[in-house]
Amino acid sequence: MLDNTKRQDIKVILQQVWGYEDFRYPQAEIINCLLNKQDTLVIMPTGGGKSLCFQLPALLQPGLTIVVSPLVALMENQVQQLQQKKIAAGLIHSQQAKSDRKLIISNLTQLKLLYVAPETLLTPPIWEKLLQPDLMINNLIIDEAHCIVQWGTTFRSSYTRLGVIRDALHKHKQNKITIAAFTATADTLTQQTIIKTLRLKKQFKKFVINPYRSNLQLKVKTVWTAKGRKKATLKFIQQQHNKSGLIYVRSRKASELLAKWLREQKLNTVAYHGGIINSKRRAIEQDWLTGKLPFVICTCAFGMGIDKSDCRWILHYHTPELLPEYLQEIGRSGRDNKPAIALALISEPTGWLDNEDKQRSQFFTNQLAKQSKQAKKVFEILPSQGNILDIIKEIPDSELALGILQNLDLIQWQDIFNYQKKSSNKNINSVSTSQQTKQMQQFLQTKQCRWQYILSAFSFIKEAKDFKCSKCDRCSLEKPSRIISNK
Template sequence: MENLALSSKQTNTHTVLKEIFGYSEFRDGQNAVINAVLEAKDALVLLPTGGGKSLCYQIPALTLPGLTVVISPLISLMQDQVAQLQALDIKAEFVNNSLTFEQQQNIYQRLHQGDIKLLYVAPEKVLQYEFKERLRHLNISLFAIDEAHCVSHWGHDFRPHYCRLSELKQHFPVVPMMALTATADTATRRDIVQQLGLNQPYIHTGSFDRPNIRYTIEEKFKPLSQLMRYLKTQKGQSGIIYCTSRKRVDDISQKLADAGFNAAAYHAGMSNEQRQFVQTAFSRDDIHIVVATVAFGMGINKSNVRFVLHYDIPKSIEAYYQETGRAGRDGLAAEAIMYFDPADIGRVKRFFEDIEDEHRRRVEEQRFNAMASFAEAQTCRRQILLNYFSEYQREPCGNCDICLNPPKRFDGTLVAQQALSCVYRAEQRFGLGYIVDVLRGANTSRIRDNQHHALSTYGIGKQHSNEYWLSVLRQLIHHGLLNQDITQGASLHLTEAARAVLKGEYSLQLAEPRLQAKHIYQDKLAQFNYDKKLFAKLRSLRKQLADEDDVPPYVVFNDKTLAEMAQIMPTNDSEFLKVSGVGFTKLSKYGAPFMQLIRNYLAAS
């Protein structure tokens, strides 16, 4: 009888997937995870951002008889997910400090009446004695721990309250627990299982590959100019720009706004009200670009972010992967761009000196070294990224800067000799910028005061640009021919290895400096043979309906669903239900206006 009941539940999950969520089949791994939970097993789910983690607990929540409690770290993330579920007529609620006392009491009453299927709460709330006592009197079917890497000391976003979530296992030993994350290396995975007290969990590790994201690393020359050039190619698209400091966030966001871009700042130094305003406006497509510190993080549930740009190098590959993963959650083409200056490596490493725990410091340094190697690499970006997460890929991806525009080599012996000689003749006391000025023959008071306009290397490289010489000098540092002393104003010093190059004892191969980034145009919806005019009209209607319902546009339909509509042009219910992302609830709620628009468009064509 038990197997028969389970089989019935499994059949029901496919019905829920199609009729409520509007998808005809599960993604790889989802069905196995769901079945494990239906068998009352614990589970650890590792899927990339946009890989369908939420459905792994939302579908069991609608299939099992009781309440599913979802522990989520951010108010904005809870609100977004609950809004999406409520748009599907699913009885979901959240309890957090944004609610009044009366609103919370109303939710508690509905909980005891069995009128709520999914309840989203913060870890701090679920661990309160009074709240745990309230849960004891409810029929709980499942605990889902979202962003579970926050449990681990080795995770990149550790949160102390997450460590205490094992208390739920002690108080509710027979209730299955599912931990979900998009980012966890092997050490973090082990730690999650141990910290939460998961009992022989079913572990699903999906592919970390996000093939729709194009990874590009640009050498940082004049980053603000580079940024402005890039943004001019992204008009009207949603994007996030990450910076390491609040000051830089404020500075860049102001400069973008002054240049006419629809941009706003976000960092921890702003008030809660300011941050909430920016996040809401971004999710509703009222703000296109957010310039932020890493404080703008896990709450990003927006599906149509088309680019994530790192103005500075992140501190770990985990953080980079998590942040770039906020692009292209809808599966459509997206870009991850990073501006990289090798000098930033030394600056970032100094931050680790403040970590008192030696073991922790070593781990953080090791993680950053992996990030720096990724940035400096001349091989397929995606291969390096996936290999880091133990997902070995033999073939290059064909969708990163290295694959699309392979580095070209040239005999750099002469320019290396010129640069090394200039450093030597300037007495090894100056940094990159000054040496470049001497090589290019700049007429500055500093050069004249030092009498360096009389050097034989003064102006020897004036035929090349400032960016060209910066790239050459950085490569000489990579090759171990120059050292940068960060304790002496980043001054350049020749190493013993430079002697052989200066003497011409061997030919030095360098990469041709990439002075202008080669951004190959991507039609974000190229996989659909769709009508672009109709798509624009559908987007406009979606925005209007979303504003009327006071929800973000992607809660109505995501871009992928609209593109499919603009491709197959459904004009009746059965055709409309064939569009991916359309279930019976969305059909009854939004089908009529969209189909009417399509009929009018076809009639006018």
Template sequence: MHDARQVLQTLWGYTDFRPQQRPIVEAVAGGRDVLAVLPTGGGKSVAFQVPALLASGTTLVVTPLVALMEDQVARLRSLRVAAACLHGEQPAAVRSESLAGIETGRWALLYLSPETLLSPPVWARLQGCPIARMVLDEAHCLTGWGSSFRPDYHRLGAARRALGHPPLCAFTATATPADRARIEQWLGLVEPVRLVIAPYRPNLAIRVRWMYSTRQRCGAVGAFLASRPDTSGLVYLRTRAGTEKLARELAKAGYRTTHYHAGLGAAARRRAEGDWLAGRLQFLVATNAFGMGVDAPHVRWVIHAHTPPSLEEYLQEIGRAGRDGEAATALLLASEPTGWLDPTDRLLHRHFAANRREQWQTAEKALARLPAQGDFRPELALSLALLHERDRLVWETPFRYRLVAAPPIRPPEAGPLVQDFVRTRRCRWQFLMAAFGEAASPPCGRCDRCTSRTFR
């Protein structure tokens, strides 16, 4: 720890680690596995970057976000740290330099996505590279996205074993007790050091309003924005088309905004994010593709124009407001309880549930045709991830699976927690903390249930 503090002071200019960073640094420097649930802004990056500079070998940082990779690498290089990243949007010369650096052991820290890690050119070079440890940032993607559209997350445990079983540190901002157990199981964490800090933000006031028509929903967004001129925030919707339509309408009304979703090209996404961070845009109208890894202290509010599919996603998104400790607001616009006058949320959730059922039906059909052992095939990636999720398959290597005898798989039923949260009469923060396994806390005194006033 003396050496770690010296590095922290010399390169970062801090005299000591924060209280929540210290046990992580001690565990990482000691070669232990780590599972840390640490709210964004808690300094998790420094907690693994400093030990990486004290170890021989390369620390692999697996993250889903290109923008986060490049931002972290730029900061580290400004400190004269040997860091690099690999992703599909890089110029050929930059990518060649990063690949060559793997073979020579040049990089103290190498950032890459699960897909890039397991791509043939990168994987072949990593076989001859001494790996000091692996870091999985945004680890909730393993349980939230891994079997939906980022299936390579499910092969990371096998990748770790194939790389010589280096220590692994998993970081996330939110995870229920059940998700934490799954992360440990799927990554093969061995007696990990666990650090869980509640995501409660006392400065963040949660509000829920019933919507009785699509017109009222649009009007509620407009009224909220009009009451907060020149403040920065985020508006979340569940569909790409919805973000584009609402952004157009709000831009016509004179607001400085644009839409953001995964269907945009890389340049358009970067431009939108950069304009928002620089203040050229007041807010973004986005799907859940935006916000992960973005640490912007100036966000005063978050609007959910649709009810999100899970409390994990909701808590991740509202947690982007008020990171500077100043007062902030999270407004959720929910379809009225019957869903008949405004069926928006009911239809959206039915659509996503149907997609999930279709994925499971595809997985069941694949299971009937799969041999007991076989090699990974890209066209089966989602089905293999779903089978792994349901304990019907184990990865013997990142590229070879083995089926496991078990009862017939059944698609998991969507939990009622989101609707329970919307309808609860107790303190909103108390409900969220209980859902995430945190100890009982006093009422927050700021949410709509605590103040017992209709939010306007």
């Protein structure tokens, strides 16, 4: 535990740098863990102040805190805010100019926080710089840690290797390195995967704050045709009276088509997805943040960690396949704790009149099956041990396959580049998210309070019992039997 002098120092920094008089629970407790070199897992709703929990300790400790972050926009947003506070922070990403990257790398010893994507962190040039004896590394922070599960075995396999970083660094560093993982959403299975993948110490501390947001009204609307989906979207937007919002779709093409159609209806909007050049994406983000664009048609590439407190609504033109992803996306509205609404549009149950949702879900399932089949092929020809840099040159699509195999405990990483194959009879075809996709479908069709369903799904069983939010489309006509706080 921290002595009183240290506690007072922390309060002074909080007030002088961030302008807050006091912490919100459990910020002070999480900061204590990091300063006491204790591994930590934090599940805290969007807007709960997660970033402060690892940024403030970075200022009080000698050396560098590495923050692994999934999106360039998220990194740029946080680094810009830190630099405005006169905090020495930098970022490295693949879209950077070589001169900018070189400048950051040459000044690592001068930084307090370094933001980097997992793919960039696990490249030989960056790794060699981190091993320099004069560079002290104190914390490894995994921001948006749910990506380990949602993306690690689908298209960003570097997430599955993050757990070996600490041991690899300890071979070159004398000081103890702490790992802390932060996310807004993680059910029990996701928590277990994060803990296992990151190899958190047995004495790690866990903070789990229930996801209920009393200011966020949840609604689901059935649309019977593709045309009806567009009409419902237009009507909903008009009802928002130019308030700030986001519309989520599941493909780049869908974002372009819907944005085009809405512009034809005389609405000011644009499409946003990973295929748009970096400078244009940054411009769109800025236009939305400043209110020049009232809303954006976006894929999941938009919104994570971008802090716009007055976003008043989220419309899911297409729903995500997974409930944690849904919760992440609706969490981008109402961050100022004022009323906000999240509406999801779904096809009628048979899918005969509008089969777009069924087709998209089937595509998702087929992609997982295809990836599992490829992983099985790779496992059969994979050498008993080897270096990932050599393997991906020799075997097509092997990098993602290695991530799947690691998740199934069929290979073990010896360090960040070298693996050891395990002998196992485990069925690779077991790679599936069928239970999670079923959970999302049950949420969309549930007759109970929607927040009650979410609380149960994320293992808040006690809080969910007899719970009614009184605002969602399933219980808005009923009197609330019990209201809970997310503290």
